Amino acid sequence: MTQTDGAILIGKSTKPETLVLKLANRHGLITGATGTGKTVTLQVLAEGFSAAGVPVFAADVKGDLSGVAAPGEPRDAFVKRAKEMGYDYQPDEFPVVFWDLFGEQGHPVRATILEMGPLLLSRLLDLNETQEGVINIAFRIADEQHLPLIDLKDLRLLLNEMTKDDSLKPVAMQFGNVADATVGSIQRQLLILENQGAAKFFGEPALEIKDLMTTDRDGRGSINLLAADKLMANPRLYATFLLWLMSELFEQLPEVGDPDKPKLVFFFDEAHLLFNNAPKALLDAIEQVVRLIRSKGVGIYFVTQNPLDIPDTVLAQLGNRVQHALRAFTPRDQKAVRAAASTFRPNPKLKTEEVITQLGVGEALVSTLEGKGTPTMVERTMIRPPAARVGPITPDERRRVMMSSPVRGRYDTAIDGESAYEILTQKRKLQTPAPASGQGGTPAGQAPGQAQPQGGGGLFGDILGGILGGGSSGGSGGRGRMTVTERVIANAASSAARTVGTQLGKAILRGVLGSLSK
Incomplete structure (x- = not known):
């Protein structure tokens, strides 16, 4: 009863x-x-x-x-x-x-870093007011520059690039000074959190x-x-x-x-x-x-x-x-x-x-x-x-309950998709000067006459150029460069995905906890 x-x-x-x-x-x-x-x-x-x-x-x-x-x-x-x-x-x-x-x-x-939001994340990391301000700047940059924050490695690399990437530093400075020492302190807190096993919590x-x-x-x-x-x-x-x-x-x-x-x-x-x-x-x-x-x-x-x-x-x-x-x-x-x-x-x-x-x-x-x-x-x-x-x-009874769970198999395997880490890593590779091949100044690994990535369109243009104009697609078994048609299709799909992701991100960030737009 x-x-x-x-x-x-x-x-x-x-x-x-x-x-x-x-x-x-x-x-x-x-x-x-x-x-x-x-x-x-x-x-x-x-x-x-x-x-x-x-x-x-x-x-x-x-x-x-x-x-x-x-x-x-x-x-x-x-x-x-x-x-x-x-x-x-x-x-x-x-x-x-x-x-x-x-x-x-x-x-x-x-949960994703984006869903957690800057307020709760700062609480989790036990950050002071200055450090919390840097976290807020990182979330704003991620939103404006279409950089999905999913797991800890996404946030760690974005924080690092905020003081080193020539295209991100001016963006960060719009919201306030981001000192290397402050970023270093946050990185140490992230390391402590990761060592405690919290990295398993952030992801998809x-x-x-x-x-x-x-x-x-x-x-x-x-x-x-x-x-x-x-x-x-x-x-x-x-x-x-x-x-x-x-x-x-x-x-x-x-x-x-x-x-x-x-x-x-x-x-x-x-x-x-x-x-x-x-x-x-x-x-x-x-x-x-x-x-x-x-x-x-x-x-x-x-x-x-x-x-x-x-x-x-x-x-x-x-x-x-x-x-x-x-x-x-x-x-x-x-x-x-x-x-x-x-x-x-x-x-x-x-x-x-x-x-x-x-x-x-x-x-x-x-x-x-x-x-x-x-x-x-x-x-x-x-x-x-x-x-x-x-x-x-008992452990055996627990296993039997889990075997008949209505969500069995839905969350048990982690997924590491494309997010800020992959985008920023690809962008860094494109910006790294390649040694000359001795053939009229053509960079090594690039065929003569091949157009180099253009710098127009700001960071978003650079990122898309890096994703869509790369030499070979990862995991494709050595597939050649994209055709023009493939690049147009991929460009449209990526743009749509980024737009949806930005809208979702802003909606979450406008919540009671972690709001950036109040």
Whole structure:
């Protein structure tokens, strides 16, 4: 029993405590000290949403959530608790899709540098204001000069060429001075990021949001689990990835108002990592996304130890709350308890501040939205037992789930197509002086009388000339030079592709996060 009458059963106090699906996109918060049952509560909600046909995305920080893909066990404690809540315990399993930024425990998750945007990328690299300005200039040049930024090598070469390429240096200077030392500092940060394995995240095929919003043949929403145990070794990458995913949902999904149930529910575990040392511009962007994304039918649920981890401007927008036990051993702990108690609608039958420190494992204070969006009075609640397995599945079970995944084969192989790196490399080759052949000054490798590439048309003309007028096509087995007809056709196709790419790039860059045109 995971849902009833358009609501998810969370547990029972003096009455059943439920989360109304129609109000589930008003966001939520799950807090509590380590070991008090936050992960189980997250699993209970994920099961309920899935059973209601709502897809879920959650980070599996410790691997425990993977058990949702396997049937639960009728433990005596679970059977007894279910009886006390008025239903018979029935083991169940749910449709799960595993994801992994490193491609080890799930399908690879990728995004392009362009999709990440300059603001989030600067946050990921921990850049200062000057360095962030250079990243913004690089993105502007890439947009104006039709240089697709896909992976780290694209950005690295573009940054290098901004201070060395005679045609790029004047463009960069239009937006401000780009010093070699600043570029060098950014390059070192990129190297650190690459050594941490983040290079696997940037590339193609990029994740399509629609693949997170699937249902199975029975109408159950898929539970998308991101393997985050290894990812937590780089908390900035973890937080930046989840923030990028939030922004992509915000940008791509249409307005739907308040649907009968969410289109997707997003659980952000270890949420304090998102806000730690975040600059004001980023905090403002997060607040804006959280405030507006509910009209896209997306509910965001933050999971963290302490409610003080969440800024007040964001905390005020989290209407559905589950508070597990907090300890009050230090002045900061006591402040957290008072802060948590003050966020609930008071219940005259409870001394909320005292109860928070007395809750046992599996107990929580619960307050959800009802009626016209007003919070219920806080109640001391026993959380219902999960229907699926509590704890991780085995590697063999994980492989079997992945073999039957609806996205099997779609993201598993990386694609390295033509992008800024290939274009700039080809351009550099054309600009490198070739030794004279001794035949009237004709460059080596060029037949007498063959026209040399023209310098007209600026950088874009030079790039197209390099791509379309080269001596042989790579990977073609020694094919000769293009005919005039072939060159015209290739020119038209390349121009169209660049135009479409530029329009898409500008559309993404105009988003809430990473905007350059505000």
